[in-house]
């Protein structure tokens with residue numbers, strides 16, 4: 001996206017970076033000169049993610065198994081990264097879990113699991129790596145949200161509630177840590193097609209079509225379109241932006257009101273025009 005290697009020699013940590021959007025962000029960062037650290041629970045995700053990042057970019061990639069729900073594991077992870085690279089310049093809080101369920105039947109264990117990964121896990125990573133950034137004199141954080149953090153997420157109350165908490169966390173930490181030269185921003189993508197999302201959120205083509213039909217640009221985002229926005233927010237070109245949440249959703253959440261009936265608006269306009277022509281003709 002940028003000609004120069006704007007992240008040259010920077011150390012970027014991406015939670016859940018072995019799959020989906022996290023891997024795409026890692027590839028975008030690596031193309032711009034960053035050294036990459038990806039972490040998640042499953043070794044097979046990390047190894048296949050590392051192989052893809054290395055084969056596409058040739059970047060140096062560190063992998064580390066952890067569960068973001070365990071603050072001790074996050075601390076050991078941060079120490080291991082600092083032992084190897086000496087600092088952490090960028091943290092992308094991308095790890096998440098989600099599944100469709102009506103709120104009145106949602107098992108409490110499912111509620112707790114998603115809150116624990118998305119809200120608590122994001123805070124553990126932010127606090128522990130934030131302390132490292134404070135000690136080294138600065139850094140950048142990006143949290144991956146979803147627009148239902150503010151418009152609500154029917155069928156995903158656990159994830160919507162957790163992401164709303166992370167939006168509040170983004171704005172809070174942006175102000176608290178500005179004095180430590182740490183910028184904290186977020187992105188809110190609309191739906192994009194990853195294996196994780198496909199299996200848990202739109203398992204049928206019919207469901208997938210009903211979602212894209214609601215998006216004014218009438219398609220999912222490409223992963224690269226989302227990853228490039230993350231790159232921009234962490235680049236020097238965004239050096240005065242903090243506490244912001246950039247929406248990348250093809251107009252989806254704005255289109256939820258009157259946008260849904262645009263075809264009918266066209267129809268009504270034609271009818272009105274026809275009746276105006278009739279009236280003129282009759283005069």
Ligand code: NAP
Pocket residue numbers: 015016017018019020021022039040041042043045046066067068069093094095096097098117144145146147188189190191192193194195196197
């Ligand atoms: P994904 O491929 O399923 O990625 C989720 C990642 O999180 C996986 O790599 C997973 O790896 C990791 N993870 C899950 N639980 C973890 C835990 N307890 N500890 C550490 N890592 C954990 O999903 P995606 O679709 O790319 O989504 C990426 C981000 O975008 C998420 O924050 C999601 O909420 C957000 N988002 C997605 C969409 C969409 O339509 N896909 C829309 C809006 C926002 P392991 O299984 O190896 O742990």
